[in-house]
Amino acid sequence: MPFVTINVLKGKSKAYTQAIADEVNAAVIDTMGFPEDDRYQVIHECDPEHLQLQTRDTDRVMMHLVMRGGQPDHAKKAFYARVVESLARNPGVDPGNVMITITENRDIDWSFRGGVAQFCPQ
Amino acid sequence: MPFVTINVLKGKSKAYTQAIADEVNAAVIDTMGFPEDDRYQVIHECDPEHLQLQTRDTDRVMMHLVMRGGQPDHAKKAFYARVVESLARNPGVDPGNVMITITENRDIDWSFRGGVAQFCPQ
Amino acid sequence: MPFVTINVLKGKSKAYTQAIADEVNAAVIDTMGFPEDDRYQVIHECDPEHLQLQTRDTDRVMMHLVMRGGQPDHAKKAFYARVVESLARNPGVDPGNVMITITENRDIDWSFRGGVAQFCPQ
Numbered sequence: 001m002p003f004v005t006i007n008v009l010k011g012k013s014k015a016y017t018q019a020i021a022d023e024v025n026a027a028v029i030d031t032m033g034f035p036e037d038d039r040y041q042v043i044h045e046c047d048p049e050h051l052q053l054q055t056r057d058t059d060r061v062m063m064h065l066v067m068r069g070g071q072p073d074h075a076k077k078a079f080y081a082r083v084v085e086s087l088a089r090n091p092g093v094d095p096g097n098v099m100i101t102i103t104e105n106r107d108i109d110w111s112f113r114g115g116v117a118q119f120c121p122q
Numbered sequence: 123m124p125f126v127t128i129n130v131l132k133g134k135s136k137a138y139t140q141a142i143a144d145e146v147n148a149a150v151i152d153t154m155g156f157p158e159d160d161r162y163q164v165i166h167e168c169d170p171e172h173l174q175l176q177t178r179d180t181d182r183v184m185m186h187l188v189m190r191g192g193q194p195d196h197a198k199k200a201f202y203a204r205v206v207e208s209l210a211r212n213p214g215v216d217p218g219n220v221m222i223t224i225t226e227n228r229d230i231d232w233s234f235r236g237g238v239a240q241f242c243p244q
Numbered sequence: 245m246p247f248v249t250i251n252v253l254k255g256k257s258k259a260y261t262q263a264i265a266d267e268v269n270a271a272v273i274d275t276m277g278f279p280e281d282d283r284y285q286v287i288h289e290c291d292p293e294h295l296q297l298q299t300r301d302t303d304r305v306m307m308h309l310v311m312r313g314g315q316p317d318h319a320k321k322a323f324y325a326r327v328v329e330s331l332a333r334n335p336g337v338d339p340g341n342v343m344i345t346i347t348e349n350r351d352i353d354w355s356f357r358g359g360v361a362q363f364c365p366q
Contacts, residue, residue: 017171017172042168042172042174046287052265052285084355095357098357099284101353103349108224109223110222111206114206117195231345242321
């Protein structure tokens with residue numbers, strides 16, 4: 001389910017950005033129990049001066065997830081750990097340069113398709 | 123009031139993107155009781171690989187609304203239904219390819235202009 | 245801490261956009277008690293038709309902050325007032341054309357680096 005906005009640097013290869021998106025998606029599914037096809041992502045490629053992660057001046061990734069409340073703390077922690085581990089491997093982003101934040105909402109706050117609130121069928 | 127971020131595909135006509143923004147705005151106002159002039163939108167045009175809605179590969183729209191808590195479930199449902207109906211008509215987006223999510227905040231969390239928290243005048 | 249997304253008009257000078265980002269960051273730190281190095285910003289430069297602030301057609305800025313709950317109302321009000329005052333001075337944005345909204349989350353919802361939830365060390 002989560003709606004994931006991922007901000008990366010502009011000027012990298014397509015493979016670089018794709019790897020980040022793919023790895024974040026795999027981490028979401030593997031650590032928080034979402035279905036295999038639960039991919040809802042927007043990726044923004046930003047000029048360096050538009051992606052301010054303290055004073056980092058090398059590769060960096062900042063992401064924001066919107067998801068329903070209910071994920072236990074340990075699942076979020078597993079997600080954070082998995083994301084940085086995966087991005088370090090592919091495409092090779094320093095774990096120290098990955099920022100993640102989450103905001104939660106409720107069942108009624110989702111319509112995935114067709115103009116229907118899938119979690120509130122009644 | 124709501125602050126609406128709309129993500130659409132890049133490479134369409136100006137009229138296409140404008141229609142989406144206009145129709146979403148009309149849906150907000152008509153279904154959730156906001157004032158006529160309550161338009162606060164940011165539109166991002168995204169490369170196809172940066173707009174991941176499961177495996178859709180045709181037109182698609184993903185939007186995120188931030189609004190004060192208090193809208194009843196039926197108003198949100200009416201909004202979802204209205205958005206996909208409107209976008210199907212103009213500019214012609216498949217209702218199955220429209221994703222919407224909402225996060226809520228509180229009165230103090232808004233300053234519309236002038237550096238004032240309009241909902242908390244005291 | 246806050247994760248700040250700032251939407252400004254495209255086509256301005258680098259100095260203009262940089263001034264907005266710097267001034268918003270200074271306002272965050274000065275009014276809400278965040279550490280000096282707490283800068284987490286994404287800046288989007290938008291075509292005029294993609295930055296809809298009611299009917300404004302001159303300079304405008306729309307921003308969204310994600311932060312932990314706990315800031316008192318007076319701090320948020322001080323932040324709003326300071327932002328518009330600062331942006332009016334540098335780079336010279338009309339206070340009437342600055343919109344701010346905030347959504348709050350919890351300790352577990354942050355990983356600033358290294359895949360760790362810094363506010364939930366246990």
